[in-house]
Amino acid sequence: MDAIQQHMIDSYRAAQRGELPPPLPGRHDWEVVREARDRRRFDAVIAGRPARGRRRAALRSLFTRSRGAGGSGAPGRSPVGPAGSC
16 A cells, blocks of 8 residues: 555545544655754754764765875876786
8 A cells, every 4th residue: 555545544534533634645754854854963963073064074084085095196097007018
């Protein structure tokens, strides 16, 4: 049973009991997403972490750490040697 069928059954049951029908499926989805985001920010503040920009800062630290980790030198350069030296 999908959400529309369940909504139809709930609406019928509410009509039989003289109650208000339930809201349409998906009506409050964005509100739930906003509440989840606010909760994550609140938890971050309580834990002493920055509330905004954490993903960007994590990606920045990941990429800057991988570049400075003593790679093979210039980008596109093979550590084995030139391509035709076999």
